[in-house]
Amino acid sequence: xxKNQSQKLELDRTQRxxxxxxxxxxxxxxxxxxxxxxxxxVGIIGAIAITVFGFLFVTVASRIVGLVGSxxxxxxxxxxxxxLIVTVIFRLTGLTGMTGMIASLTVGAIVCVALAxxxxxxxxxKTGYLVGGTPWKQQVAMMIGVLVSGxxxxxxxxxxxxxxxxxxxxxxAPKAVLMKLIVEGIMSNxxxxxxxxxxxxxxxxxxxxxxxxxxxxxxxxxxIHVSTPxxxxxxxxxxxxxxxxxxxxxxxxxxxxxxxxxxxxxxGESLIGxxxxxxxxxxxxxxxxxFITNNWLPLVIFLLVVIMLTWITLKQKTVPAAxxxxxx
Numbered sequence: 001x002x003k004n005q006s007q008k009l010e011l012d013r014t015q016r017x018x019x020x021x022x023x024x025x026x027x028x029x030x031x032x033x034x035x036x037x038x039x040x041x042v043g044i045i046g047a048i049a050i051t052v053f054g055f056l057f058v059t060v061a062s063r064i065v066g067l068v069g070s071x072x073x074x075x076x077x078x079x080x081x082x083x084l085i086v087t088v089i090f091r092l093t094g095l096t097g098m099t100g101m102i103a104s105l106t107v108g109a110i111v112c113v114a115l116a117x118x119x120x121x122x123x124x125x126k127t128g129y130l131v132g133g134t135p136w137k138q139q140v141a142m143m144i145g146v147l148v149s150g151x152x153x154x155x156x157x158x159x160x161x162x163x164x165x166x167x168x169x170x171x172x173a174p175k176a177v178l179m180k181l182i183v184e185g186i187m188s189n190x191x192x193x194x195x196x197x198x199x200x201x202x203x204x205x206x207x208x209x210x211x212x213x214x215x216x217x218x219x220x221x222x223x224i225h226v227s228t229p230x231x232x233x234x235x236x237x238x239x240x241x242x243x244x245x246x247x248x249x250x251x252x253x254x255x256x257x258x259x260x261x262x263x264x265x266x267x268g269e270s271l272i273g274x275x276x277x278x279x280x281x282x283x284x285x286x287x288x289x290x291f292i293t294n295n296w297l298p299l300v301i302f303l304l305v306v307i308m309l310t311w312i313t314l315k316q317k318t319v320p321a322a323x324x325x326x327x328x
Contacts, residue, residue: 013134014129014132014135016134016135016136017136018135031047034046034047035047041099042107043095045093046090049086049089050114054111057074057078057111061074062122065118065119065120066123066125074115075115077217080179082111083107084182084186086107086108090104101183101187104183104186105183120142121139121142125139156274159277159278160277163280164277172223175221232306236310240310243314254314257313257316
């Protein structure tokens with residue numbers, strides 16, 4: 001009897017979220033602040049748009065990421081859809097010019113962040129469930145993390161813009177450039193809608209054929225020096241899966257190992273880029289020989305990294321034992 005009660009208490013703990021009342025109150029306060037704060041300057045229409053698109057798209061994004069994974073997050077497509085609709089609404093209501101463009105980008109940015117955070121929370125809560133975490137504790141920690149990261153990211157983006165210039169060759173920022181083109185095109189009434197409809201129709205065709213339209217779209221608008229390493233990474237994964245095809249458990253373990261190593265590479269590259277940007281922003285003298293001007297040496301280093309990633313992944317010979325859930 002006591003054992004059953006203990007199990008029930010544990011189940012209750014793992015199902016305990018922040019009360020819906022307080023979630024609703026916080027959402028209402030945030031929407032009111034967005035509507036009337038001079039810093040955002042989106043007005044009531046923008047706040048309503050954020051509420052509607054945020055509610056609809058966040059639900060979809062969190063569910064897709066929770067079921068499939070972060071690689072299938074529809075942040076890009078939904079952000080572009082939000083920008084298209086909101087910019088048209090602002091233009092029809094008379095909010096045009098630079099003010100209208102800034103308001104449209106602000107709404108799109110808020111919805112974009114909401115989508116990204118929703119996917120992250122979905123993954124975190126899923127992981128917390130697997131390890132026996134308490135949802136409300138995770139949610140509180142996530143709110144603190146969002147507040148802190150929001151303050152830090154604003155500073156980092158400012159440093160990157162001053163050091164490299166967003167949209168420059170050093171920092172292409174293709175998604176930001178795409179958002180800029182959409183907003184400017186709608187506000188100036190010269191957006192090539194025919195190309196957008198062609199792209200939308202092509203996406204429908206790709207999906208009916210069983211192809212991932214998002215992958216095709218990303219490959220088109222990303223610069224070649226960014227999409228090529230992605231393709232090589234895909235080849236590495238295909239090779240690992242081919243070598244491990246006879247043992248499903250070993251295949252899963254190797255894919256997880258490779259994913260962890262690749263995640264570390266992504267994080268390391270981002271951190272190094274930010275560190276260099278901060279040094280440039282602080283006018284710290286950097287010796288010229290730090291930056292390699294010869295293209296062959298970076299290519300050799302890149303190939304060594306690819307070989308290292310493949311070797312570390314294939315070195316996994318055993319399937320790790322499953323860990324039991326514990327209270328967090």
